[in-house]
Amino acid sequence: MRVALDEAGALLESVMRRLGHDAVEAAVIADHLLDSEIRGFRQGGLARALSIAERPARARSPMRVTHETAVAARLDGGDNVGYLVGRRAMELALSKVRAHGIAIVAAHNTWYTGMLSYYAEMAVAEGKVAMIASNATAWVAPHGATEGRFGTNPICFGFPGKDAPVIWDIGTSIIIHADAMLARRLGKKLPEGVAYDAAGSPTTDPAAALSGALVAWGGAKGSGLGLVVQLLGIMAGSTVIPQDLQGFGMLIVAMDPGEDFGAKVSEYADWVRTARASNPDAPVRMPFERSMRDRAAVRAAGFIEVPEVIHDKLRKLAA
Amino acid sequence: MRVALDEAGALLESVMRRLGHDAVEAAVIADHLLDSEIRGFRQGGLARALSIAERPARARSPMRVTHETAVAARLDGGDNVGYLVGRRAMELALSKVRAHGIAIVAAHNTWYTGMLSYYAEMAVAEGKVAMIASNATAWVAPHGATEGRFGTNPICFGFPGKDAPVIWDIGTSIIIHADAMLARRLGKKLPEGVAYDAAGSPTTDPAAALSGALVAWGGAKGSGLGLVVQLLGIMAGSTVIPQDLQGFGMLIVAMDPGEDFGAKVSEYADWVRTARASNPDAPVRMPFERSMRDRAAVRAAGFIEVPEVIHDKLRKLAA
Secondary structure (H helix, E strand, C coil), X not given: CEEXXXXXXXXXHHHHXXXXXXXXXXXXXXXXXXXXXXXXXXXXXXXXXXXXXXXXXXXXXXXEEEEECCCEEEEEEEEEEHHHHHHHHHHHHHHHHHHHCEEEEEEEEEECCXXXXXXXXXXXXXXXXXXXXECCCCCEECCCECXXXXXXXXXXXXXXXXXXXXXXXXCCECCCHHHHHHHHHHCCCCCCCCEXXXXXCECCCHHHHHCCEEEECXXXXXXXXXXXXXXXXXXXXXXXXXXXXXXXXXXXXXXXXXCCHXXXXXXXXXXXXXXXXXXXXXXXXXXXXXXXXXXXXXXXXXXXXXXXXXXXXXXXXXX | CEEEHHHHHHHHHHHHHHCCCCHHHHHHHHHXXXXXXXXXXXXXXXXXXXXXXXXXXXXXXXXXXXEECCCEEEEEEEEEEHHHHHHHHHHHHHHHHHHHCEEEEEEEEXXXXXCHHHHHHHHHHCCCEEEEEECCCCCEECCCECCCCECCCCEEEEECCCCCCEEEEECCECCCHXXXXXXXXXXXXXXXXXXXXXXXXXXXXXXXXXXXXXXXXXXXXXXXXXXXHHHHHHHCCCXXXXXXXXXXXXXXXXXXXXXXXXXXXXXXXXXXXXXXXXXXXXXXXXXXXXXXXXXXXXXHHCEEECCHHHHHHHHHHHC
């Protein structure tokens, strides 16, 4: 069904208030979820609000900086959801990088960190480069195994541009946890080759996959990147053996690339776009281009299409 | 033919002296090349010495730190080969990270940066975490194109362990430039699907590939990582439009993960190794394990097998 953007945002805010967040927190979470939905990352959009609500309730405490220097900070997320912790962590990193050219923030004791590109956009808006990595529950089997050992573990690099930024934001499994969650909600099958059931056999049943493991992206090389993200998360303060939807880590490194860097990024991006295309009708795209284009189109239209099963559940939660 | 390790090292040093390096420089380069050879990365081993010699001679100048703060440095490589520049850059980064917990070094005006894991080993030996990225000549076609736009662009993350480090060091093309160079030297074909000729048609001829382009690894996702490395290289001071075997950039971020991190890395690695394997005879491996095992075995044996065509050319160069 068609839902106006304002209405979708208000609905998300209401749900987040009902879950015990104050008005500012609810607005921060809703903005991130709606941006996911608008950018076509629907697994992390309105449907994600349901996953947040379904998590067993636990007492949370305010976020707290437990260690701080001019260029580094350690942020205890107090078991708050990652949308809040990630934003605070990036704000901290940006406040430090302005003065010193580089900064590192290690956030932990959090869960569901959202689209890392959301935080990268905060950095590139100030002309900074960011690397962000976030680990998670052990939903993903390493290359050569059929049992989970690391999370869907996104990693993201953001670069400011003169016209538009270049943001590379990927998950290190073929499909992500939210894909399986959404498929289960909508009663759909998973593609072949992306998941194992609890016994280690290939499966296309999302419920079986959620109690089994997802397949790492990119063979041995890609699986290695998933491990790297897990270790960066542990460095950020994640528990070594990850727990179910808690104790995630998020590491942010923010860098000041100097004044003329944005122009160089755009010059290089323009040159990449001129590369002779394999298919002349499909010129080479830069990472994040499609996302920005989709967002602009949806904002202009003013509405999104939402599956009724998702909308109904959100309405019930908000009531 | 069988060559003793001592003899191979001395031969490499002689060649590097003949190319105008002083004794210390020659030893640094030879150590790196021999370590590549011993670890089974033969494209970057003895054969690489020939590629260094074949590069058109240009005046080089001493490396120079052109900007420096407590946590950052910019290093002009003076068109010295990357084996020298990378080592100096990592030494600089480590001298800074000890005091401040994080450091960034941007090196540029260099070429052939070698195995990034070589520098990562310097960092993990001191209990530090390192991210290293290095861009290169535009030998690699982005996903969806058949023409070079970025280098084979390695990226590496190194983590200290209690027993052994975890080092992930990959190239972002399916095969690397040195693979094509070595295949051409040995008169071998390339595998299918890894290269285009100058007209953009698939090729297995290494000479055609070297005047065409290599295929990016990992489809759209992996190609995006190649772009990321190119942009990190540009941030480090590489020219925007890369030139032929010069003007490469190398970015190093060194981080202090705290005292108990190595134990956590080893605990996590042990847990990964226990994951139920797809093939019970092939337990899950951690990145860098094979490399360390191969190195230990070759060092114990005391010799390497070198193709005669490579050995003869090195002997001639050293004479």
